[in-house]
Amino acid sequence: MHQWGYCINRWLKRSLPGYCAFCLAPALAGGGWCATCLGELPWNLQPCHQCADPVSHGASLCGHCLIEPPAFSTTQAGLLYQEPIKQLVHDFKFQASPRAGTLLAELMLLTPPMTQGDALLSVPMTATHARARGFNQSYWLAERLSRQLGVPVVTAKRVKDSASQRTLNRRQRAANLAGAFVIESPLPAHVVIVDDVVTTGSTGHALARAALDAGASRVDIWSAARTPLGKD
Numbered sequence: 718m719h720q721w722g723y724c725i726n727r728w729l730k731r732s733l734p735g736y737c738a739f740c741l742a743p744a745l746a747g748g749g750w751c752a753t754c755l756g757e758l759p760w761n762l763q764p765c766h767q768c769a770d771p772v773s774h775g776a777s778l779c780g781h782c783l784i785e786p787p788a789f790s791t792t793q794a795g796l797l798y799q800e801p802i803k804q805l806v807h808d809f810k811f812q813a814s815p816r817a818g819t820l821l822a823e824l825m826l827l828t829p830p831m832t833q834g835d836a837l838l839s840v841p842m843t844a845t846h847a848r849a850r851g852f853n854q855s856y857w858l859a860e861r862l863s864r865q866l867g868v869p870v871v872t873a874k875r876v877k878d879s880a881s882q883r884t885l886n887r888r889q890r891a892a893n894l895a896g897a898f899v900i901e902s903p904l905p906a907h908v909v910i911v912d913d914v915v916t917t918g919s920t921g922h923a924l925a926r927a928a929l930d931a932g933a934s935r936v937d938i939w940s941a942a943r944t945p946l947g948k949d
């Protein structure tokens with residue numbers, strides 16, 4: 718019984734404002750975290766300018782972006798996809814926790830892209846994911862950020878329900894996603910794709926390609942976190 722009480726208490730605190738989402742100490746005024754936890758988050762301190770994969774000190778681009786530049790110009794991902802961000806993304810994505818979503822949006826606003834762009838573009842889900850999960854985390858974040866920044870959200874259609882990307886390598890992912898997205902609404906010149914986590918950048922590349930085809934002249938990516946790949 719004691720254990721149960723502890724779990725419920727912890728869960729309640731997690732879902733209420735006023736407590737740090739990571740250690741449950743009182744949060745900083747107006748934020749979802751305490752100063753110690755904010756400082757200890759896995760910040761992405763040495764990212765590739767274009768895809769945000771961590772690079773060795775001093776380099777501005779990773780080997781992949783040097784050899785095969787993606788269709789998007791830059792990626793802003795302030796954090797690495799490691800604990801406790803992993804748990805936060807999991808709570809948001811699979812348990813539809815609005816508090817986790819709000820925290821991710823707040824963390825994104827702490828590390829915004831250099832230029833804001835004229836519109837935010839959310840990543841459409843596959844029909845299978847949409848049926849299973851029922852909510853699109855990318856659209857949710859784009860809407861939230863759009864309200865804060867005063868820029869509109871534009872959406873794309875997913876016309877190809879490609880197989881799961883999980884087991885594929887970078888090249889296979891790119892081939893799997895070619896032609897997967899279509900944008901029918903007119904686009905402004907500078908579009909920023911919003912997502913919770915960037916994994917290989919293949920989705921961003923395919924969606925950026927579609928946005929350029931639909932009339933945008935520049936596409937950037939803005940995500941909460943980046944999965945560090947090293948070599949992939």
Ligand SMILES: [Zn+2]
Pocket residue numbers: 737738739740741742750751752753754755
């Ligand atoms: Zn804390």
Ligand SMILES: [Zn+2]
Pocket residue numbers: 765766767768769770778779780781782783
């Ligand atoms: Zn790169």
